[in-house]
Amino acid sequence: MKRPNGTDYHPRLLSGMPDVTALQRLRDAGVAALLYGPPGTGKTSVVEAAFNDCLTVQGDGDTVVADLVGDYTKTPDGDFVFVHGPLVRAMRAGVPLFIDDATLIPPTVLAVVYPAMDGRREIIVKANGGEVVKAEPGFYVVAGHNPGVHGAILTDALSSRFSVHIQVSSDYALAEQLGVDKKAVRVARNLATRQEKGEIGWAPQLRELLAFKKLADAWDLDAAAGNLVGIAPEEDRATVAAVVRDVFGKTVAPLALGARIATKP
Secondary structure, three states: OOOOOOOOOOOOOHHHHHHHHHHHHHHHHOOOEEEEEOOOHHHHHHHHHOOOOOEEEEOOOOHHHHHHHHEEEOOOOOOOEEEHHHHHHHHHHEEEEEEEOOOHHHHHHHHHHHHHHHOOEEEEHHHHHOOEEEEEOOOOEEEEEEEOOOOOOOOOHHHHHOEEEHHHHHOHHHHOOOOOHHHHHHHHHHHHHHOOOOOOOOOOOOHHHHHHHHHHHOOOHHHHHHHHOOOOOHHHHHHHHHHHHHHHHHOOOOOOOOOOOOOOO
C-alpha cells in the first residue's frame, strides 16, 4: 500500500481489521476519530494511506481561523480576492480533512470546525461576508494529538467532538522487518518501557529508527548510535546514553565535528 508521496505503508490491526479499513469505515459512518501518540509513531502515515485525497492542516499555537477557512490575498493587479482555506475546500470537495497537532491550536480557533462536524454540516465564513459553506457527502474530519508535546491541551470540547480515540504507538516489530538493527530496536523498546513508567520523557519512535537505519547504511552503526544519543532531549540524554552503552557494549558520544583536517603542504 502506498501513501500519496509514494512511500510504502504497512497496515496494522485495529479492532480486528487493517487500520486503513477501520478509518475508512469510520468515515462512511460519519464518526470522527482522534489519533493520539508520540511524534513519529505514524499518525500521519495511516491517515494518508487511508485517505489519499485528504487535505491537511498542520496545527500549532499560531494557527488562526484564516488558516482554516481562508483569507483575502492581493492579486498582481492590486485587487483583493478571498482565497478559501483547507476546511472550506475539503467541505466542498467532499474529502477528509486531517488536523494534525489539533491540541496545539487555540480552542477558540478550532471551534470553527465544529459546526461542519455536527448535524449542521455547514460553517459561516464571517470574513467573506457571512458566506455559508455546506459540507458535501464524503467530508470527514480526523485529527492527531501528541500528548507529550509542550502546549498540547485536549479540551473537553475537542474530546467530545471526536467519538473515537485511537492510540498510535511505534511498531517495533515492523522496524526490525524493515531492516533496522536489532540493537537499536532493543534500545528503543527499553526506553519506551521507561517512558511508560514515567522515568523519562522521550523514547525513539519508528521515525527515529528508520533514520537510524539510513545513517547506519550511510556511515556505520557507531555513528547511528551516537546520533541516537544526540537527538535525545537534554534531560533524558544521560539515560539514553547509558541504555545505548549497555546494549551496544560501548560508550558512544553524540555526533560532533572534530579537529581540523590537516592539509598536505
